[in-house]
Amino acid sequence: MNDSAEQFSDQRGKPDYRPDIDGLRAVAVLGVVIYHAGFGLPGGFIGVDVFFVISGYLITGLILRDLRAGTFSLVSFWERRVRRILPASLFVMTIVLVAGYFLLLPDDYIELAQATIAQLAFCGNIFYWLGTDYFDGPAELKPLLHTWSLAVEEQFYLVVPVLLSGFFATNGRRMWQLLFTLALGSFLTCIVVTPIAPSFAFFLLPSRAWEMLAGSLLALGSNGSEKPITATWASQLAGLAALTSLVAAMCFMQAGSNFPGYLAAIPVACTVVLIQLHRQQATWTYRLLAHPWLVGIGLISYSLYLWHWPLMALTRYVFPSIPGTLMYLPLLASFPIAFASWKWIEMPLRGANLRGTKLFGVAATAMLLPLFVSGWVWLQAGLPERIKEVTIAPPPNLDTLIQKYRTSPVDFDLQELPILGDEQAQPSFLVWGDSHALALAPLIDEIASEHGISARLVARGGHPPLLGCWRPDTAPFQQAETVRWNQNVVDAINQNQWRAVIVIAAWQNYILQTGLENEEPKAEPADSQNQPVDASSPNRQQSAAVLKSQLQVTATAIREPIDIHWLPPAPRQKSNLAQAVRNLALNKWSPQPGAAVTLTEYRQQMTQINAAFTALEASQTRQPNQHHWADLSHCFFDPMGEPILVSGGEFCYVDDNHVSPAGAREYFYEALLAIVNEISLDGVAEQPRR
Incomplete structure (x- = not known):
């Protein structure tokens, strides 16, 4: 040019x-x-x-x-x-x-x-x-x-x-x-x-x-x-x-x-x-x-x-x-x-x-x-001495946060996957998810270490952890990789005796942003009470239907009688509030962060997702395993319904949807502690192959 x-x-x-x-x-x-x-x-x-x-x-x-x-x-x-x-x-x-x-x-x-x-x-x-x-x-x-x-x-x-x-x-x-x-x-x-x-x-x-x-x-x-x-x-x-x-x-x-x-x-x-x-x-x-x-x-x-x-x-x-x-x-x-x-x-x-x-x-x-x-x-x-002392500590960027934890290859070797927790203990549970699992990995690592147990981490950014579905905004080869990777994860679950599986993903991103597809692109619309946030968007309605159906497919495919904990995501913010906080640490004249997602808006984000997981829990009598889904909105918002964005002087996000270490602890510590406590108290069954 x-x-x-x-x-x-x-x-x-x-x-x-x-x-x-x-x-x-x-x-x-x-x-x-x-x-x-x-x-x-x-x-x-x-x-x-x-x-x-x-x-x-x-x-x-x-x-x-x-x-x-x-x-x-x-x-x-x-x-x-x-x-x-x-x-x-x-x-x-x-x-x-x-x-x-x-x-x-x-x-x-x-x-x-x-x-x-x-x-x-x-x-x-x-x-x-x-x-x-x-x-x-x-x-x-x-x-x-x-x-x-x-x-x-x-x-x-x-x-x-x-x-x-x-x-x-x-x-x-x-x-x-x-x-x-x-x-x-x-x-x-x-x-x-x-x-x-x-x-x-x-x-x-x-x-x-x-x-x-x-x-x-x-x-x-x-x-x-x-x-x-x-x-x-x-x-x-x-x-x-x-x-x-x-x-x-x-x-x-x-x-x-x-x-x-x-x-x-x-x-x-x-x-x-x-x-x-x-x-x-x-x-x-x-x-x-x-x-x-x-x-x-x-x-x-x-x-x-x-x-x-x-x-x-x-x-x-x-x-x-x-x-x-x-x-x-x-x-x-x-x-x-x-x-x-x-x-x-x-x-x-x-x-x-x-x-x-x-x-x-x-x-x-x-x-x-x-x-x-x-x-x-x-x-x-990068000349870090330029950073000023501020009331709210700027969060790291996502790449810095997750650099310790390796992204799983599509065709992975179980023993090559990262270990979270006590490296001397045989892994007794599996953490499966997208980049949000990588963001929570440091906290899980810490809690598991304190309990003397460990887990394997299998995570790929942008890959919904469900069988038989993919993001339609990705290339065909990436869609095929998503399907194959998730099948490999389910095979690893079935072929090894785990006490539990923790599944972590940005579920609302797949409904509201990227979409979800499976082999039946013309999925049935969601139930009338589960209309999409934007009813004019048929893709959201279809994606919600895909989520609901593929949750059932995934649950049926996991044959082992184990506990599966599906972790709800933190609210997806309207803009990159974390970047605004970082800018304030460099320049006092930078604009203040914009408005955060309200409790009402978060509930709208989660309407279809909650419906899909509620349906999964209701079907447990037909499944060999137990599925757990909890409402964590009380962790994301205070008793007055105000969003919690700062914890211990540190900002809770690294962008508009991934949580920082401070956010992980503020939002998910209690839930993860309860899960790890349960795994630890139940004892370690026959160990998975490492």
Whole structure:
């Protein structure tokens, strides 16, 4: 995206200038920034795919032009990349690092430093592939997340010029076959890998290169003439269809784990058609895209892309309860900042009289500042001395909280699972659940140790601990993994003699947020007295029905006569109150936490869930095991019905739904103590295999 107008934006007024390409870049960047702001453009993220195609087209065109003229040099090519990419991106990274000192807590500041180092090494996409879901909520707080696409382009610029120059020298006539083969291989990789490893497909070059190579193939087929001629009706209609389809995809395509895959072919094909048609056809869409307003936005699109996301991410970080409608503030602010960046950083340094060794020396020196600052922040553990003394101690983030406890593999070995409690005792009970089980693991570990007993922990974040169901918002391979993992857990229960099983999950998340599905997607609606909180949402009603049915399936599948304790979740808060508390520890001027969920709202969250577990308890006469479900609302709210958010001077949440160590003790200590007491007093039966 940084080179999308490279061939033309510096040559306005020349015969080969294509203002429509600048206009197309404007459509792409507007889609991205509106999507990131959350203003009703769910498919705006495909603007990045448009950038990829345009970049491939323009860069390959420049390379081929120089190859045909006999003037191509890899050193000269990379010199131009350095002048056009680094000045603005280095400036943005440096400013974000400085802002992070004042705004980010230590753990998040460390992550920013690591991301900066990765981007300086042209590996930002690899860094985020290893630990981020682009469409996940917490990703909204990562100020440099958007640089993944710049890293993909930078890697493309390192590889493709070498291939083209080498192949041109030996067999130039077959260059089209080379590019087509590479594009086809990358496209097939994208289709195959997306359902298996969506993060790999989204972030990495092997599954993204075909988008840029599609533009490369266009450039290879160019006859060198870019002057528009009179359009035909066929080209008029084709242009309208392509632009309409592109905008429609931005309006209706949904973010999720099935992207990029074959869906990425939609923006790629639309962009290819528009570039090809406008090469020599002055269509209606050409005139629209060449409008001065769109061209102007297109010219600053690189700076706009660089600046908009850090502004939005840091705004969400500092103001976690900010209404979505107020995100127009960082959105609007990004435009004048982008213009200033383009006018006084991008353009002057693009034309700077720097060449060869001098240019690379200046670039290396400029990179040292963010590199050294990032390394210092990392080595200094995020500079924790910045934290002020506050009335309420800031909670750790979730990753820090659960890092001691390993996430269970799908096909686990029982003896490799973490032990909670006395490690010298044979495990006598099993803790099964999602990330909320991981959050409660330290408390269970402590209580079990005090009683001289132990448990095995089998937990996977985002996996509902029930047989035969899954989250519909995950990729097909993840749905299959959820089913297989839960079956493996039930097999481990049946094949080993446990005194009890404790099941911990964010049940309301699966009803209200992600949904639940099983092999019967058209489940019967919930009973009339168990209507969903939002009766207009059929998914919630269906998810509640799935919960009810799969609880029965799971109970029936557990053949051992043991006690199964289903732990109710803490209230899911309306916003990330914990982040607001963390910000107050860093900056006294940060806004106070927003309103917490009330007792009435919590009971609404739990209506369908309580009904499902009540039905399970009522069916116990048909089950070999005993199921226990309790109302813990008295632990989450005081006798006056006010929410309990602080315990012992520490905040009770780490985000909007996971509890902190203080929250675990405040909310669940009595219930877990009673369960462990019962297990301990009953004695240890025949021990499970370790």
